[in-house]
Amino acid sequence: MSQDNHIESRRRFLKVAAGTTAAAVVIGGLPRFARAADLPHVAESDPTAKALGYVEDASKGGAKRKAGDDCANCQFYSGGPSGYGPCQLFPGKSVNAKGWCVSHAAKK
């Protein structure tokens, strides 16, 4: 094999490797979005939710809640500004962006 053939072969390998990596990133990222949207919603009757005083509607949070606090601006929340998203305190479930609980900690 000549030096030119060796270099060309190496270039082809690197192109295929780069394409495979890009495809893996795209394919690997899609299920993550789907999973976040598919998480079951935390019910207010859930024992952990009760213990934390979680409410679907932050305005019903009571005296412990500071005005303006809701899940969407809590550091434990990783969803969008509306709808439902994951909360670190409820693994495998999602909370309402407009919800609230006593563990609320403002995003920094």
Ligand code: SF4
């Ligand atoms: S910890 Fe934050 S995001 Fe989770 S339920 Fe409580 S207020 Fe919402």
